[in-house]
Amino acid sequence: MLRMTNQRDIILRELQKSKRHLTADELYDLVKKVMPRISLATVYRNLEILSEAGMIGKLEISGRQKRFDYDVSEHDHIYCVICHKVDNLDIAHSGWKPEEFGDTGGYSITGYRLEVLGICPECLKKEKKKEK
Amino acid sequence: MLRMTNQRDIILRELQKSKRHLTADELYDLVKKVMPRISLATVYRNLEILSEAGMIGKLEISGRQKRFDYDVSEHDHIYCVICHKVDNLDIAHSGWKPEEFGDTGGYSITGYRLEVLGICPECLKKEKKKEK
DNA sequence: CTCCGTGCAAACGATTTGCACTATG
DNA sequence: CATAGTGCAAATCGTTTGCACGGAG
Numbered sequence: 001m002l003r004m005t006n007q008r009d010i011i012l013r014e015l016q017k018s019k020r021h022l023t024a025d026e027l028y029d030l031v032k033k034v035m036p037r038i039s040l041a042t043v044y045r046n047l048e049i050l051s052e053a054g055m056i057g058k059l060e061i062s063g064r065q066k067r068f069d070y071d072v073s074e075h076d077h078i079y080c081v082i083c084h085k086v087d088n089l090d091i092a093h094s095g096w097k098p099e100e101f102g103d104t105g106g107y108s109i110t111g112y113r114l115e116v117l118g119i120c121p122e123c124l125k126k127e128k129k130k131e132k
Numbered sequence: 133m134l135r136m137t138n139q140r141d142i143i144l145r146e147l148q149k150s151k152r153h154l155t156a157d158e159l160y161d162l163v164k165k166v167m168p169r170i171s172l173a174t175v176y177r178n179l180e181i182l183s184e185a186g187m188i189g190k191l192e193i194s195g196r197q198k199r200f201d202y203d204v205s206e207h208d209h210i211y212c213v214i215c216h217k218v219d220n221l222d223i224a225h226s227g228w229k230p231e232e233f234g235d236t237g238g239y240s241i242t243g244y245r246l247e248v249l250g251i252c253p254e255c256l257k258k259e260k261k262k263e264k
Numbered sequence: 265c266t267c268c269g270t271g272c273a274a275a276c277g278a279t280t281t282g283c284a285c286t287a288t289g
Numbered sequence: 290c291a292t293a294g295t296g297c298a299a300a301t302c303g304t305t306t307g308c309a310c311g312g313a314g
Binding site: 133134135137139140169170171172173174177178 | 267268269270271272273
Binding site for chain 2: 063078087089104106107110111112119120121124
């Protein structure tokens with residue numbers, strides 16, 4: 001069963017405190033400030049275990065590093081194509097149920113992933129500056 | 133400008149012939165049968181170039197290897213959570229336009245990616261056998 | 265002939281793993 | 290005190306890159 005070790009506890013707490021969607025190494029940097037001798041492997045291992053246990057979410061954004069989500073409730077994500085930041089998307093994408101996908105070529109549907117792509121406010125600002 | 137080399141031509145042709153969503157190394161194996169001395173790097177380079185040129189599609193399925201699409205027309209994908217095969221999803225997800233995502237926290241929307249997850253017919257069959 | 269493209273091997277970034285040690289329950 | 294978890298370094302996986310050579314335009 002799940003032992004609540006010091007490192008596991010700190011990893012979980014730091015992720016929740018950040019209120020962001022961090023990559024393993026970003027979180028590693030944060031956690032090191034509290035527990036300098038922790039190893040990156042431990043961070044990876046625990047993020048995997050915590051997400052398996054449903055205590056955090058795992059975000060597999062297309063073709064990039066995994067990110068981990070402090071918010072376990074169901075929601076989609078938007079991410080910035082420039083800085084790769086990820087944010088929660090709160091809007092309801094009005095009632096998508098597996099059954100609504102119609103003919104799926106014999107697949108049994110288990111879920112879906114919606115990723116909205118865009119440019120975040122910060123990067124929009126920077127883009128405008130460049131134009132000048 | 134784009135030189136049509138022998139390797140480029142074969143890579144493109146083999147992908148189209150396969151009618152599947154292949155990874156670079158799957159395609160490499162196919163192409164090697166026709167041109168044994170081709171290198172994996174060349175396959176990667178050309179897939180990148182061909183997708184840039186809009187002659188094939190690039191699929192960045194969450195957290196996995198990239199796959200390349202013989203079909204350039206706009207469509208979403210479904211993929212098998214067991215064998216990781218990817219198929220086209222032809223159904224219209226009725227009129228999604230960037231503007232319809234509502235409040236996006238100041239992001240300027242550039243697109244979205246919809247991935248439906250499921251179990252493919254082949255894997256469903258295998259699962260049933262296991263149950264016995 | 266001029267470069268773009270190639271093959272090869274080495275480099276790379278993200279993640280995982282084998283191992284001997286440590287500490288939780 | 291059993292065994293899950295740790296730190297470290299090395300391994301792995303997918304992908305990219307530097308370089309000298311080769312071939313398309």
